[in-house]
Amino acid sequence: xxxxxxxxxxxxxxxxxxxxxxxxxxxxxxxxxxxxxxxxxxxxxxxxxxxxxxxxxxxxxxxxxxxxxxxxxxxxxxxxxxxxxxxxxxxxxxxxxxxxxxxxxxxxxxxxxx
Amino acid sequence: xxxxxxxxxxxxxxxxxxxxxxxxxxxxxxxxxxxxxxxxxxxxxxxxxxxxxxxxxxxxxxxxxxxxxxxxxxxxxxxxxxxxxxxxxxxxxxxxxxxxxxxxxxxxxxxxxx
Numbered sequence: 066x067x068x069x070x071x072x073x074x075x076x077x078x079x080x081x082x083x084x085x086x087x088x089x090x091x092x093x094x095x096x097x098x099x100x101x102x103x104x105x106x107x108x109x110x111x112x113x114x115x116x117x118x119x120x121x122x123x124x125x126x127x128x129x130x131x132x133x134x135x136x137x138x139x140x141x142x143x144x145x146x147x148x149x150x151x152x153x154x155x156x157x158x159x160x161x162x163x164x165x166x167x168x169x170x171x172x173x174x175x176x177x178x179x
Numbered sequence: 180x181x182x183x184x185x186x187x188x189x190x191x192x193x194x195x196x197x198x199x200x201x202x203x204x205x206x207x208x209x210x211x212x213x214x215x216x217x218x219x220x221x222x223x224x225x226x227x228x229x230x231x232x233x234x235x236x237x238x239x240x241x242x243x244x245x246x247x248x249x250x251x252x253x254x255x256x257x258x259x260x261x262x263x264x265x266x267x268x269x270x271x272x273x274x275x276x277x278x279x280x281x282x283x284x285x286x287x288x289x290x291x292x293x
Binding site: 100107108109110111112115156165166167168169170171172 | 210212221222224227229234235268270272274276281282284286287289
């Protein structure tokens with residue numbers, strides 16, 4: 066079974082600084098997708114960024130970018146120029162190609178200090 | 180679009196009572212997912228539907244839980260009888276199966292069973 070591990074339960078960053086959230090996964094599949102979701106205090110789960118395993122280029126969405134290391138099965142999220150609104154729980158998730166099921170990591174709480 | 184709509188937002192009930200959670204997916208989406216989130220177990224997929232048909236219910240914890248999707252715009256998750264260990268936040272999400280990746284989450288229902 067596929068597993069997703071977020072080893073750091075909490076992190077903090079100063080406003081305007083850069084922070085990297087780590088995620089590793091375990092799979093024997095070659096076709097899969099990886100996601101980062103954000104859950105602010107409002108509880109709403111929001112998709113931040115996604116990466117297709119077949120793409121070598123790392124995905125980027127404005128201040129958010131990923132470092133996808135397929136051989137190492139690592140998928141980290143970098144947040145640049147951190148803002149107070151980035152404070153939230155962040156979840157890494159995996160989806161096997163051809164399946165609709167998402168497997169989530171346990172999540173990581175990010176605090177942004179002014 | 181209004182997004183995924185869930186009701187109620189909060190539910191407090193006594194052990195042994197029946198609880199029904201409701202979800203309206205985004206119009207045009209053909210897949211619907213029910214998740215449960217707890218501190219101990221994180222975010223777990225309970226069941227998902229495609230074109231109103233249950234595809235995978237392997238995450239449903241026991242027979243006390245049941246889910247239905249009578250039409251493309253409505254789904255229910257029922258717990259009967261409820262127990263204190265069912266206390267959690269229950270999320271509904273929907274997606275368009277033909278599109279890879281994004282599941283759109285509702286705001287969740289916080290269930291407390293006393």
